[in-house]
Amino acid sequence: xxxxxxxxxxxxPLSPEEESKFSVQxxxxxxxxxxxxxxxxxxxxxxxxxxxxVNVTRPDELNPDKILSQKQxxxxxxxxxxxxxxxxxxxx
Amino acid sequence: xxxxxxxxxxSAASAGLRGGKFSSRELVKSCLNQIQKHNSGINxxxxxxxxxxxxxxxxxxxxxxxxxxxxIKDNFLTQGxxxxxxxKVLDNYIPQYDSTVVEKxxxxxxIILGKTNMDAWAHGSSTETSDYGPTLxxxxxxxxxxxxxxxxxxxxxxxxxxxxxxSETAGSIRQPAAWCGITGFKxxxxxxxxxxxxxxxxxxxxxxxxxxxxxxASTITSLLAGKDPSDxxxxxxxxxxxxxxxxxxxxxxxxxxxxxxxxxxxxxxLIREAAGVLLRLGxxxxxxxxxxxxxxxxxxxxxQRSEVSSNLARYDGIxxxxxxxxxxxxxxxxxxxxxxxxxxxxxxxxxxxxxxxRTMIIEDFNxxxxxxxxxxxxxxxxxxxxxxxxxxxxxxGEMEDILVEPSSIAGLTGISVPCGFVDGLPIxxxxxxxxxxEESVFRVALEYQSAVDWHLARPSLT
Numbered sequence: 001x002x003x004x005x006x007x008x009x010x011x012x013p014l015s016p017e018e019e020s021k022f023s024v025q026x027x028x029x030x031x032x033x034x035x036x037x038x039x040x041x042x043x044x045x046x047x048x049x050x051x052x053x054v055n056v057t058r059p060d061e062l063n064p065d066k067i068l069s070q071k072q073x074x075x076x077x078x079x080x081x082x083x084x085x086x087x088x089x090x091x092x
Numbered sequence: 093x094x095x096x097x098x099x100x101x102x103s104a105a106s107a108g109l110r111g112g113k114f115s116s117r118e119l120v121k122s123c124l125n126q127i128q129k130h131n132s133g134i135n136x137x138x139x140x141x142x143x144x145x146x147x148x149x150x151x152x153x154x155x156x157x158x159x160x161x162x163x164i165k166d167n168f169l170t171q172g173x174x175x176x177x178x179x180k181v182l183d184n185y186i187p188q189y190d191s192t193v194v195e196k197x198x199x200x201x202x203i204i205l206g207k208t209n210m211d212a213w214a215h216g217s218s219t220e221t222s223d224y225g226p227t228l229x230x231x232x233x234x235x236x237x238x239x240x241x242x243x244x245x246x247x248x249x250x251x252x253x254x255x256x257x258x259s260e261t262a263g264s265i266r267q268p269a270a271w272c273g274i275t276g277f278k279x280x281x282x283x284x285x286x287x288x289x290x291x292x293x294x295x296x297x298x299x300x301x302x303x304x305x306x307x308x309a310s311t312i313t314s315l316l317a318g319k320d321p322s323d324x325x326x327x328x329x330x331x332x333x334x335x336x337x338x339x340x341x342x343x344x345x346x347x348x349x350x351x352x353x354x355x356x357x358x359x360x361x362l363i364r365e366a367a368g369v370l371l372r373l374g375x376x377x378x379x380x381x382x383x384x385x386x387x388x389x390x391x392x393x394x395x396q397r398s399e400v401s402s403n404l405a406r407y408d409g410i411x412x413x414x415x416x417x418x419x420x421x422x423x424x425x426x427x428x429x430x431x432x433x434x435x436x437x438x439x440x441x442x443x444x445x446x447x448x449x450r451t452m453i454i455e456d457f458n459x460x461x462x463x464x465x466x467x468x469x470x471x472x473x474x475x476x477x478x479x480x481x482x483x484x485x486x487x488x489g490e491m492e493d494i495l496v497e498p499s500s501i502a503g504l505t506g507i508s509v510p511c512g513f514v515d516g517l518p519i520x521x522x523x524x525x526x527x528x529x530e531e532s533v534f535r536v537a538l539e540y541q542s543a544v545d546w547h548l549a550r551p552s553l554t
Contacts, residue, residue: 006431011405012419012427032389032490033393035390036390044452047454048447049325050501050503053282058321076188076412077411
């Protein structure tokens with residue numbers, strides 16, 4: 001596994017020590033989990049949802065008890081401006 | 093009398109409150125004293141609710157949990173009360189709303205004492221990966237409490253609260269309950285709402301109670317269960333507390349594959365003894381065969397890491413919390429492995445393959461439950477391990493949870509109840525039922541606890 005590339009995909013900063021430590025550990029973990037390849041699953045369907053629910057819907061109605069005020073919604077943000085979240089610039 | 097109020101279970105505490113023997117303030121004060129005396133040594137609580145005593149004064153003791161002091165794992169959102177999931181990423185996070193579980197507990201009159209320590213993001217089975225230091229086992233502080241709900245389990249066993257709430261993805265309620273010598277219940281997936289619980293692996297996450305008795309676990313489950321419009325995966329149908337004792341004769345299967353080769357003989361002996369107790373109680377007991385639990389380790393590792401990588405992508409430090417450089421080592425490891433197993437070129441090899449083997453595990457349980465009503469086995473391969481055991485063991489949790497992973501992957505219900513001691517540390521018996529099998533799981537746990545007193549043992553805290 002290209003640890004640096006995966007860290008990049010996951011948007012995680014990694015120290016050089018972590019990089020070398022993780023590559024050894026990931027190899028061990030992948031080795032352990034490869035046990036499942038011994039099972040023949042060619043005739044088996046995948047399970048995404050264990051209780052078998054499908055197409056769960058609810059009425060499209062607002063619940064006033066579950067609406068946050070703008071002040072509440074912004075209350076945990078480290079940087080706000082004129083009632084908006086401040087995000088890092090995408091284009092330089 | 094009033095000096096030992098913190099020892100009481102829910103049933104006894106409610107009876108005492110309603111009978112006017114003591115007030116909610118006295119009960120809450122007794123638990124707070126216990127926290128003050130012992131939390132520095134055990135590190136079960138991360139944050140305390142400073143208004144607990146005032147809330148006790150206002151408590152309506154006629155409500156189902158009126159005036160009962162309890163603790164909540166720190167991955168359940170509590171409005172106005174800091175919620176970290178034991179990660180520095182959420183060090184300063186104050187939730188704007190309550191999780192459905194907390195909302196229901198408040199409506200039932202429970203007094204929240206505070207938030208309990210856990211493995212960071214619930215990633216682990218030791219509580220050692222907490223960014224706020226490990227919780228220690230009340231039976232022996234040189235040992236771990238298990239995890240990830242280790243703070244909740246230790247708080248209950250150290251009598252710092254009357255009961256606690258935890259969450260389980262694969263063993264995170266049952267395993268710490270076993271290691272701390274209390275009762276821990278995992279409901280069927282979808283029985284209790286996940287709304288407002290910091291997501292780990294959404295296809296298996298299940299909130300549930302950690303209590304002093306099986307009766308208490310049943311009481312809490314019946315209050316928290318139910319369909320929630322805010323969680324589309326909650327299942328319909330009512331949960332009727334407990335199957336009556338005079339119902340049909342139950343067939344119990346002892347899972348022979350769960351008596352692992354590496355397991356100590358003393359543990360196996362305790363499980364056989366527990367089976368003997370069930371036999372004497374009038375149930376039928378037979379050995380049954382289940383799929384090798386080692387396959388579940390592979391499936392769980394892939395599914396859990398994959399879902400973690402997706403769920404933890406939301407932490408960007410913009411709307412709340414700190415940025416991604418604050419993730420601890422375990423979280424980074426899990427996010428990255430999951431990113432890999434979901435990535436282009438590896439998705440079929442790992443994630444799809446795991447979902448197919450998941451189907452095989454479900455089918456294997458379906459077959460077993462045509463043969464028996466419930467399956468029993470050890471909750472964990474052995475008693476609580478020593479502090480430091482999880483360090484540099486990237487598969488620590490998976491190997492310690494090997495006996496609870498299959499039932500979690502299949503969305504089943506299960507309970508762990510104390511069934512004896514090995515090396516002075518408690519051992520848990522797990523009772524697994526099919527999806528929707530809560531009533532029979534509770535019936536067996538209740539009857540078992542009427543015949544033994546392992547669940548009444550409490551450590552002498554120093």
